[in-house]
Amino acid sequence: MATSGVKSSRLGGLGQWWGVIAAALLVAAWINxxxxxVVVVSLSSLVLIWCFFQAPVTCGAPVRGREDGCRNNATGLLMGCHIRQHRWQxxxxxxxxxxxxxxxxxxxxxxxxxxxxxxAVGSFISGLAALIPGVIVH
Ligand SMILES: [Zn+2]
Structure with a gap:
């Protein structure tokens, strides 16, 4: 029972937004x-991973009696909040x-x-584009 402690986010605040920095670097990589x-693909993968598993979004799992669902913070588009039933929802x-x-x-x-x-969509497309030879104009 004692192990059901809620993990508070140690990184709180700006630390959760490192994906935005990666995204900015990705844009810079495209411009420059x-x-x-290789750089574009690596940055695209980083941004994708962040969007799916790290980004501070809202959980949104269905909650009885709440129209808009669970309002807890989730970690990434594919994950729910700390509530076990929501995690893989x-x-x-x-x-x-x-x-x-x-x-x-x-x-x-x-x-x-x-x-x-x-x-996520942007970095996915940019990753694909970087993998297809000839798309990056030299
Ligand atoms: Zn939730």
Whole structure:
């Protein structure tokens, strides 16, 4: 019973937003063509990982009696908050229940979430573009 302690985020505040710095570096890498595809792909992967598993978004798991769902902070678009039932709720929705549309709606549930989703999409595209030879114009 004593082990059910809630992990408080040690990184709190700005530490959670390192993905934004990675995203800024990614944009810089695209502008400064000297960076090359390896740098772009690495930064894109970092930003994606951050969006999926680290970004400070809202949990949004369905909660009885609450229209907007759980308002706890979640870690990343694919993860829920610290409540055990919520932790894998989004992945379950997507993989087990195949509720893709419901999952996608959740990605745009508020401003923060939309921002992180767009960052994920952008970095995914930039990673792909960097992998396809000839897309980066020299
Ligand atoms: Zn939750």
């Amino acid at each position: 063509k000297a960076a090359g595809p 989004k992945l379950k929705l997507l993989i087990v229940r195949r509720r893709v549309r419901e999952f996608c709606t959740g990605l745009f549930s508020d401003g923060k979430e939309t921002l992180v989703t767009l960052a």
